[in-house]
């Protein structure tokens with residue numbers, strides 16, 4: 001069956017069918033009250049951080065991002081945070097929610113303990129600019145250094161560069177990164193040593209090092225063989241736990257470590 | 266994360282023990298009497314408990330060190346890191362229980 005046939009013959013997806021109100025989803029969405037405790041910072045007013053509580057009534061389908069919107073739109077327009085897609089794709093809204101790095105747009109309020117205040121603060125290890133916004137420049141600096149683009153020394157082919165399914169599978173996991181910095185800013189090594197490349201840069205180096213179409217793997221391994229490179233990793237697994245894309249970050253770092261070793265010995 | 270914190274703390278503990286250990290052992294070259302006097306002061310229950318703590322730290326550090334090696338060099342090490350941590354803790358308990366029974370009976374058993 002070709003895709004076109006499927007589209008013509010398949011029934012309309014459920015979301016496009018008009019449903020009578022009493023069938024699926026027509027009922028009231030339950031609401032509950034929460035306290036959102038946000039760590040505020042505004043250098044124009046004070047150099048100090050302060051925790052501020054907001055009492056909100058939210059729906060069972062709401063995420064932390066919806067709560068932040070509600071604060072900004074209805075309670076306090078000065079609250080600052082980043083978000084763009086609101087659907088876990090762009091990586092703008094990584095923050096520390098109840099002490100764990102997550103995307104505000106992927107964290108449902110009902111999955112958190114709503115009896116206690118929910119704490120929200122900026123990710124750690126990067127300079128805070130205002131409220132939940134940090135300066136991402138050091139993070140992207142490391143990202144740029146590992147040359148996150150295809151480098152191929154051969155002649156430019158006239159058609160696409162072919163690759164087998166196995167070759168593609170080799171680095172599949174690390175293609176999923178959305179550069180949210182949840183991993184790097186959860187790493188205790190990065191907190192104390194901002195020079196460390198950090199997991200995200202290594203993940204994105206991995207994505208090209210193990211790509212059969214790329215010729216600059218050796219150069220990237222050389223860059224990461226630095227004192228501030230992969231050897232800083234102490235396998236604490238914080239990055240793997242933090243990654244909203246489920247990337248096996250520590251695994252990727254280990255693979256790069258081994259690639260450096262096996263190339264040397 | 267907590268395995269790493271534990272590894273750090275036990276590492277520092279072992280480092281300080283080694284430092285003191287090198288110092289007191291080298292006393293023997295200065296004067297054997299002084300050495301005997303210093304070593305003699307170790308024979309009390311507080312030091313006995315300290316020794317137990319030291320062994321606990323070393324055993325954890327050793328087993329977790331093996332776990333970290335497995336994570337770095339064994340292909341499936343990453344996947345099973347959490348289970349490996351449990352294995353470390355179980356081995357730690359298995360090693361510590363008989364040792365503690367013996368150590369504490371020596372410390373508090375009036376020799």
Ligand code: SF4
Pocket residue numbers: 091176177178179180181182183184199200203242243244245246247249
């Ligand atoms: S590896 Fe995961 S946590 Fe790290 S930047 Fe990429 S998507 Fe975010």
Ligand code: FES
Pocket residue numbers: 082083084085086087088089090091092093094103104105106
């Ligand atoms: S807003 Fe785009 S990932 Fe959350």
